[in-house]
Amino acid sequence: MLRPDDTTSDDTILNNTAPPQAPRRGAVAFIFVTILLDMLALGLIMPILPKLIEGFVGNDTAQAARIFGLFGTAWALMQLVFSPVLGSLSDRFGRRPVILLSNFGLAADYVLMALAPSLAWLFLGRLISGVTSASISTAFAYISDLTPPDRRAAVFGRIGAAFGAGFVLGPATGGLLGDIDPRLPFWAAAGLSFANALYGLLVLPESLPAERRSAFRWRAANPLGALRLLRSERTLAGLSLVNFITQLAHVVLPSTFVLYATYRYGWDTRTVGLTLAIVGVCAMVVQGGAVGFIVRRLGERGALMLGLSAGTVGFLIFGLAPTGMLSWTGIPAMALWGVSGAAIQALMTRLVPPDRQGQLQGATSSVQSMAQLAGPFLFTLTFAYFIGAGAPLHLPGAPFLLASALLIVALVIAVRALRAEERKS
Structure with missing residues (x-):
């Protein structure tokens, strides 16, 4: 403990x-x-x-x-x-x-x-x-x-x-x-x-x-080869999966937020832009000033758990809030979610030697790109289905509820991966 x-x-x-x-x-x-x-x-x-x-x-x-x-x-x-x-x-x-x-x-x-x-x-x-x-x-x-x-x-x-x-x-x-x-x-x-x-x-x-550099290998420099590094160690593989899921959940914001806010709350372009600006400013404040304090108090593992939990709550508020004013109460939780990104990056760098840090970051970026490719289809189709005439339940917030569920899955995987590493040590 x-x-x-x-x-x-x-x-x-x-x-x-x-x-x-x-x-x-x-x-x-x-x-x-x-x-x-x-x-x-x-x-x-x-x-x-x-x-x-x-x-x-x-x-x-x-x-x-x-x-x-x-x-x-x-x-x-x-x-x-x-x-x-x-x-x-x-x-x-x-x-x-x-x-x-x-x-x-x-x-x-x-x-x-x-x-x-x-x-x-x-x-x-x-x-x-x-x-x-x-x-x-x-x-x-x-x-x-x-x-x-x-x-x-x-x-x-x-x-x-x-x-x-x-x-x-x-x-x-x-x-x-x-x-x-x-x-x-x-x-x-x-x-x-x-x-x-x-x-x-x-x-x-x-x-x-120069003494800490490694040879260039095409096997490691392609997306599939880079992913081998992420699978080379059990904890690293688990954290990489957590990273993919969180990046996938994040795509709900750029892919559906404008459509969702316009459809459900009747917001105009100015209100949507103002809300996104507030989200960005809050995220900047947390990441620029609060991450170091939170990590010092909770450690990187605790910061990761806190961030994922906050993101889960934030997405729940976005998906369930009946009015636009209430949806704004989810912004602080969404900003606190940003702590998890810095924590998971720091945890993953500990598992890779210095001469492979570039390969690690390249592989991590590839994982994020995969999420950015898959996410728009997942969330826009979910939104379209649950506002369509054939939906079993009219649920415009379904994409955000799905993102919340994804973060719960990520939280469970993170706990198991880090506990396995702790037992190993």
Whole structure:
């Protein structure tokens, strides 16, 4: 049994044999800025990309929606394929060159999309964006290199806040720029990525010494090969399954929340946008400021259980709340759910040696991409079925109740996996 104030108990259960280097503030700050700008750049083009596609197909909204869905699927597939490749390359050649080349590549890609004369060129740019954005897995490996195991959850939490900040600020800024010129958000995204790459050339040191690098193997650098790493150890396999289920549950928000809130509560676009912004801000506060405190008090395992339990309650509130005002009471619980992501990342890094951290993060990103591919179909079809005429029960909140059930399953698997590891030690 762990004591609430025991901050080292997890170290005796899940060990990483080689100690990392002392963290460098400038380098960790750069990784934070890199992920923030990557997410900000993605968010910048989010509100304008569907309109740009619509313009290429003669303002046919239905056709534009189908093509936009294809763009999203293609982007996720590129993430699935190239996250383990870039992760393995970073294990072989170091984190710095992979991160910097990806940043320069992302900047060039946004220039390509800003100048795209046709839908085919725009689609090509989206494919390249999926490849270069896959470097986020390398950024997480960089953090693992520099941060002691008992501090990783807190640092991963702060990095997670960058995701929230980018998605809160990006769409709002992109919408304003898109009103001026539909190509302007792409130029802004290119400028941000290029400036960040130049900044990295000046401040980003290499985090993986030559003696801790591993050979590049294509068997490990493809999605199926990367998943072998996740199955190589029982606790790691269990935590990877928990990660997949939680990522799958998260997809309910981008895939159905707008449709659900509009259908059930009659919200307009402004109210939906405000609610999503509040969700993002609350998540940023929790991940940026509360994760470290919670992990110190509960340990990484306790933080994981707390986060999954909070997410379960939050989704239940979203799915059952009869009014929009009551649904807002689920936002704090949903924000607290974010603690679980940082905790599970930290726990998994303890189970993999330093020379395979890039491969681990690549495999983890591939798992997340799988969830992003499967989730939209699962939740939109569930929503459509339970509001349809043939449904045995009219239940608009069914997708959120399903997400809540998934988190209960994840919680059970996490408890069993960590108890098995404790018995083994």
